[in-house]
Amino acid sequence: MQLQDVLYGVAITNLVGSTNREISVLTFDSREVKKDAVFFAVKGTLSDGHTFIPQTIAAGANVIICQELPEQKDAAVTYIEVEDTGIALGIMAANYYKNPSASLKLVGITGTNGKTTIATILFKLFRSLGFHTGMISTVQNQIDDDIIPATHTTPNPLALNKLLRQMADAGCTYCFMEVSSHAIVQHRIEGLIFAGGVFSNITHDHLDFHKTFDNYIRAKKAFFDVLPKSGFALTNADDKNGMVMLQNTKASKKTYALKQLADYKGRVIEDRFSGLNMDIDGVDVFFKLVGSFNAYNLLAAYGTALLLDQDKLAVLTILSNLSGAEGRFDYVSNAKQIIGIVDYAHTPDAVQNVLSTIHDIRKGTEQVITVIGCGGDRDRTKRPVMAQVACDWSDKVILTSDNPRTEDPMEILKEMEAGVSPTNRRKTLTIADRKEAIKTACHLARPGDIILIAGKGHEKYQEINGVKHHFDDKEVLTEQLNLLS
Numbered sequence: 001m002q003l004q005d006v007l008y009g010v011a012i013t014n015l016v017g018s019t020n021r022e023i024s025v026l027t028f029d030s031r032e033v034k035k036d037a038v039f040f041a042v043k044g045t046l047s048d049g050h051t052f053i054p055q056t057i058a059a060g061a062n063v064i065i066c067q068e069l070p071e072q073k074d075a076a077v078t079y080i081e082v083e084d085t086g087i088a089l090g091i092m093a094a095n096y097y098k099n100p101s102a103s104l105k106l107v108g109i110t111g112t113n114g115k116t117t118i119a120t121i122l123f124k125l126f127r128s129l130g131f132h133t134g135m136i137s138t139v140q141n142q143i144d145d146d147i148i149p150a151t152h153t154t155p156n157p158l159a160l161n162k163l164l165r166q167m168a169d170a171g172c173t174y175c176f177m178e179v180s181s182h183a184i185v186q187h188r189i190e191g192l193i194f195a196g197g198v199f200s201n202i203t204h205d206h207l208d209f210h211k212t213f214d215n216y217i218r219a220k221k222a223f224f225d226v227l228p229k230s231g232f233a234l235t236n237a238d239d240k241n242g243m244v245m246l247q248n249t250k251a252s253k254k255t256y257a258l259k260q261l262a263d264y265k266g267r268v269i270e271d272r273f274s275g276l277n278m279d280i281d282g283v284d285v286f287f288k289l290v291g292s293f294n295a296y297n298l299l300a301a302y303g304t305a306l307l308l309d310q311d312k313l314a315v316l317t318i319l320s321n322l323s324g325a326e327g328r329f330d331y332v333s334n335a336k337q338i339i340g341i342v343d344y345a346h347t348p349d350a351v352q353n354v355l356s357t358i359h360d361i362r363k364g365t366e367q368v369i370t371v372i373g374c375g376g377d378r379d380r381t382k383r384p385v386m387a388q389v390a391c392d393w394s395d396k397v398i399l400t401s402d403n404p405r406t407e408d409p410m411e412i413l414k415e416m417e418a419g420v421s422p423t424n425r426r427k428t429l430t431i432a433d434r435k436e437a438i439k440t441a442c443h444l445a446r447p448g449d450i451i452l453i454a455g456k457g458h459e460k461y462q463e464i465n466g467v468k469h470h471f472d473d474k475e476v477l478t479e480q481l482n483l484l485s
């Protein structure tokens with residue numbers, strides 16, 4: 001492939017050398033450079049890719065894309081200066097893989113909570129409607145029946161366009177993908193053509209990365225700002241910032257809501273452990289998913305499907321039979337009728353939603369026992385709030401470790417404990433070992449009680465100092481509950 005073939009659409013601020021040359025691969029990681037590679041020097045959060053330029057040239061790179069031209073240049077190398085290497089990477093990755101997003105209808109889903117759930121529901125729905133379909137999500141990426149493990153919620157531009165190319169080549173008509181706020185800010189979705197964008201909600205998360213809630217809102221809104229006129233922008237009108245997302249979009253503006261008039265209107269008739277009974281645009285439907293937060297997810301999926309010209313009754317019929325995403329309100333019970341729920345709630349809002357749902361649908365005086373931790377190297381300000389919310393809505397809370405990453409689990413736990421009010425303190429225990437914490441919760445439970453294991457959902461590991469150790473909340477919970485039977 002020729003360099004000039006992948007440069008289409010890139011705003012070059014300075015060029016040294018020829019663009020008429022053969023290239024092999026594109027990469028932003030010096031450790032992956034090979035002969036004739038194009039290396040993108042990206043300024044990251046831990047290091048600056050510009051410092052690796054000399055070693056990438058030594059390893060065979062013949063094109064450097066950078067934000068600042070190096071003083072010492074190699075005559076055999078082409079240097080391209082751009083304002084933002086991340087943007088250039090997105091555009092060139094799309095060109096390199098022959099713009100796969102143009103060959104299918106790509107729908108992006110963004111918001112603090114619900115992205116995986118909405119993307120998964122849409123993926124399952126469109127497969128049932130008979131389409132070849134792709135999905136890019138936190139739990140896994142998928143092309144029809146083929147599962148491709150996920151490393152991020154939204155992959156880097158090269159991995160992303162490669163996946164989209166595989167989908168287009170497999171004949172997919174649709175792809176439903178999660179768009180994280182990190183991905184928007186880091187331009188991972190630059191150069192993609194979206195048929196539509198969906199907003200779920202925005203609440204406290206990721207302030208380590210965005211610094212302020214305003215920046216976080218702006219990051220989400222930026223996705224809608226660049227949607228094309230031919231596409232749709234579907235927002236949750238009940239969310240305080242839902243309409244903000246539509247302010248500057250050129251796409252066709254659509255809304256869904258439970259609490260007010262909207263293009264796609266729903267109402268929860270009844271919410272039980274066995275599922276949700278809703279009225280959607282005048283049709284009474286029963287769904288397997290539980291909790292009013294899932295009423296929003298179902299409504300978002302329904303609105304999206306109709307905006308993609310699908311038949312209303314066919315859509316509702318399939319949605320009514322669907323299960324949700326792995327590790328989201330995933331429940332097991334034992335012979336003693338103790339109910340265990342594994343849920344990926346890892347923000348204050350999600351914890352409150354899942355616990356208020358449990359609260360609303362429990363029958364009587366059963367205790368709710370919550371096991372919860374917070375991830376290391378992530379937003380610290382949500383730790384005390386998550387602990388407090390868990391206490392406010394539970395009879396007993398066991399504070400434990402999540403993915404400590406490079407942090408000391410005991411320090412994370414102290415920050416969680418700081419959020420627990422003196423009156424709530426008597427109902428909390430701190431047990432750093434997650435398995436022990438789950439085991440203790442099971443021992444404390446009496447018949448009929450409900451145990452919530454929050455924060456890790458589908459994750460099959462616990463990340464400690466860069467090493468991922470096997471850990472599966474549902475596996476441990478099922479094993480412990482069965483030991484009691």
Ligand SMILES: CC(=O)N[C@H]1[C@@H](OP(=O)(O)OP(=O)(O)OC[C@H]2O[C@@H](n3ccc(=O)[nH]c3=O)[C@H](O)[C@@H]2O)O[C@H](CO)[C@@H](O)[C@@H]1O[C@H](C)C(=O)N[C@@H](C)C(=O)N[C@H](CCC(=O)O)C(=O)O
Pocket residue numbers: 028029030031041042043044045046047048049052151152153154155156180181182183
């Ligand atoms: C904070 C963040 O988003 N980090 C992502 C970012 O890494 P970074 O900015 O820290 O990169 P860096 O280590 O500083 O390196 C800068 C540049 O130098 C390069 N480099 C580095 C070392 C070297 O020897 N040679 C070299 O060339 C790197 O490849 C990179 O291009 O770019 C990397 C490459 O694309 C990502 O893998 C990495 O994701 C890390 C692992 C991560 O944990 N990200 C999370 C926070 C994330 O993105 N989460 C969202 C979901 C959030 C949600 O749930 O809503 C997601 O979309 O997954």
Ligand SMILES: Nc1ncnc2c1ncn2[C@@H]1O[C@H](COP(=O)(O)OP(=O)(O)OP(=O)(O)O)[C@@H](O)[C@H]1O
Pocket residue numbers: 111112113114115116117118138153178200201293294296297327328329343344345346349350351353354457
């Ligand atoms: N619409 C919603 N509103 C509020 N909370 C929700 C909603 N949907 C799901 N949740 C809660 O948030 C948790 C995470 O849901 P989900 O995985 O769908 O979100 P996500 O946006 O993909 O998260 P991530 O940012 O980690 O990718 C669920 O386990 C549930 O507790």
Ligand SMILES: N[C@H](CCC[C@H](N)C(=O)O)C(=O)O
Pocket residue numbers: 138153346374375376378402403455456459
């Ligand atoms: N996608 C989320 C996952 C959080 C899950 C939780 N288990 C943690 O490790 O903090 C994030 O990157 O913030």
Ligand SMILES: [Mg+2]
Pocket residue numbers: 115116117137138139153178
């Ligand atoms: Mg997700």
